[in-house]
Amino acid sequence: MADATAPAFTAAAWEQALARHQLPGARCTHCGAIHVPVRAICPACHSQAMEWTSLSGRARLAAFTSIFVGPSAMAAKGFDRTNPYLSGIVELEEGPKLSVRLVGLDARTPTLEWIGTPLVATFVDPAQGEGGRTELAFAPACGADPAAGAAG
Numbered sequence: 001m002a003d004a005t006a007p008a009f010t011a012a013a014w015e016q017a018l019a020r021h022q023l024p025g026a027r028c029t030h031c032g033a034i035h036v037p038v039r040a041i042c043p044a045c046h047s048q049a050m051e052w053t054s055l056s057g058r059a060r061l062a063a064f065t066s067i068f069v070g071p072s073a074m075a076a077k078g079f080d081r082t083n084p085y086l087s088g089i090v091e092l093e094e095g096p097k098l099s100v101r102l103v104g105l106d107a108r109t110p111t112l113e114w115i116g117t118p119l120v121a122t123f124v125d126p127a128q129g130e131g132g133r134t135e136l137a138f139a140p141a142c143g144a145d146p147a148a149g150a151a152g
């Protein structure tokens, strides 16, 4: 049942949640699918019966790439051939997969052993005076050994 007091399932509402360092999803009350970022219409069953759900923030690394030549927005943040960054696909504990930035791993020494590493959500706030939005990222879970990969 839709909660009339809950914010609409918009990109702006999701970004506001990230700015509060919260990771919400939209759960379809018709088929149970969870969508991240949130969306107003379920792509699985086309229902509009969505509800906000909080997510654990726990995930595993499904795939990643090390980016040495990124878009201009990342170049402006100081990423380049000598300072690459990681972008990956993470599978949330609740099931959805999403594309996010990875932090806490060295993009200069990527290894397939990272696949399966337990991760936790982290929130990268824009630098003081920079403006912009809080970015969702994932980092190795506390105590996780990225080299241990799927064994963990």
Ligand SMILES: [Zn+2]
Pocket (backbone or CB within 6 Å): 028, 029, 030, 031, 032, 033, 042, 043, 044, 045, 046, 047
């Ligand atoms: Zn659905």
